[in-house]
Amino acid sequence: GKFSINDFEIGRPLGKGKFGSVYLARTKEGQFHAAIKVLFKSQLISGGVEHQLEREIEIQSHLHHPNIIRLYTYFWDAKKIYLVLEYAPGGEMYKQLTKQKKFSEPVAGKYMYEIADALSYCHRKNVIHRDIKPENLLIGANGELKIGDFGWSVHAPSNKRQTMCGTMDYLPPEMVTRKAHCAAVDLWAIGVLCYEFLVGKPPFEHEQQADTYAAIREAKFTYPEYVKRGPRDLIGKLLQINPEQRISLKEVMNHHWILAMIETRLKAENRQAQEKSA
């Protein structure tokens, strides 16, 4: 039957989100872990985001993919709404990125493969995420990337007003110039994400927002000299001003650099496994 808050033992708070807190939780009888996001109805209403939450629940509860955080169920009481979400023990991607400054090419390449696979699944279900950035990504038990927040996702196509509630670093030209946009916005965002994974900051970051805006519109950015040809080729094919010219998610997953990085990691993992069993 339907879960209610009484079926769970609420554990430690994991952290604060925009509209509420996230707690580690466990079902009373089993050892099943979950992450419970508690949202205050009053804050949702004053934030005018109750419809966005309804959309997030509708979308995320129907997405079943190893690189997307599952929304198992939800329930509410007089004051709060509880989302019972899959628990990713590795925590937030952006904390890892901040701690490590930047990721190695094999790590960045593997994350890019995983997010392209997850978004390819979303796009096949006509869902565009629209808010891909390290803050919305989590890390699973085996170090795999998990898309954790569908707060800004919509059913394509859309030209919904995007009230800038955070950084505009990840917005593509068609969104900053308020043109109609489609699934290709997620392609641009993973181009920005790949750059940030490898460099430690996004490509269009500037002191003044007007400079960021101009750099995005012209797709104007430079690479530090240590970024090699492979990732430059992939990033360059994603950060195309014209959405039609961006390569597809399938082409990302088959890109020679991505495949080489996955090969590299598989070999390293096999070597470790052999050393352990030797």
Ligand SMILES: COc1cccc(-c2nc(Nc3cc(C)[nH]n3)cc3ccccc23)c1
């Ligand atoms: C702002 O810091 C926040 C906020 C919300 C969650 C975390 C957090 N989350 C998760 N896992 C999650 C979260 C969800 C929805 N599923 N799995 C794990 C962590 C581990 C250490 C610290 C923090 C963690 C942080």
